[in-house]
Amino acid sequence: MVETTRHRVDTRGQGDVQDLTALVARVLKASSLESGLATVAVVGSTAGITTIEFEPGAVADLNRVWEQIAPRNGHYEHHLQWGDDNGSSHVRAAMLGPSISIPFDAAQLCVGTWQQIVLIEFDTRGRSRDVIVQLIG
């Protein structure tokens, strides 16, 4: 059985991290599935999905490291191509990836108490994101 739902998540620009855990748990609860795989994906090439302990310190640390790896105000050939200012966003998003797949069992996601599923906005401006939650079981 496959259940695919789409959700709108508004973000506030680069470094904004949105906790999707409650959304995924709600979708799981609404389904009749006991055991299977939950995939969370964001549509677009300037955002990513991962898990983190969702507290302001860890989020700030992660953003600082992304800024060291691909600085927002660095030189990017992508900027020359389109006049965009989001070369750093594309690099970070390609490195992280747009989706995550997490097993669930006994109708519970296999994540820890201090582990949240998050959307990371890498784009330089706020976006209205399409997030797909798909359950297979």
Added chain:
Amino acid sequence: MVETTRHRVDTRGQGDVQDLTALVARVLKASSLESGLATVAVVGSTAGITTIEFEPGAVADLNRVWEQIAPRNGHYEHHLQWGDDNGSSHVRAAMLGPSISIPFDAAQLCVGTWQQIVLIEFDTRGRSRDVIVQLIG
């Protein structure tokens, strides 16, 4: 239902990025599946799969950042072990990962217009890669 297909993709060495989106779309179209999960995986430990806006600028930016993180001509213990010259390839591939899973719905992959599924060759020489496209739905 599970449909697994194998494809040969030739690459030109480190930094070569191959757009697999049309291949995956073709496999999806040839199947009878409407909704499910598409997994794209490359066999081997010196290449990776992700999504990116596939244009030369963004690809060059991503390659430049990988080169800063794990420089091709840096010192690698892997070189001492085997006489290889691809320590940078192993590090980059382990960080990125060899596969990606993307939902599809209404027989369409849930990706954006400017978001392509790509194979990144990290090895120092061109390779003939086995790429797996698997649909579950």
Added chain:
Amino acid sequence: MVETTRHRVDTRGQGDVQDLTALVARVLKASSLESGLATVAVVGSTAGITTIEFEPGAVADLNRVWEQIAPRNGHYEHHLQWGDDNGSSHVRAAMLGPSISIPFDAAQLCVGTWQQIVLIEFDTRGRSRDVIVQLIG
């Protein structure tokens, strides 16, 4: 069909890499499944799953690069929040991700001979990890 199993894997702290390939192959062999998707996930926000050529040189190279990206003894806001010393662990784990999904076909995982599925411990102390192996086929 979905088969979900849980396994305990003990680690020795930051940089310890555990080869899970034989475990996953054993679970696959014990199942009746021929073709499908194997997902391997670690519970928690300070460890990750990927593939690498599992030999000491490549593992040391990868650990060295993680140390450059997010140094263990760097400044982390997460430390101020909780008195923890594992800010580097959270950053690395969020960048790598807690799971990997690999197709299998003809009852064989689609990985190369020199490509192992590994758990990377990022936490600063040894942990007893819950690893989920889930087969869908």
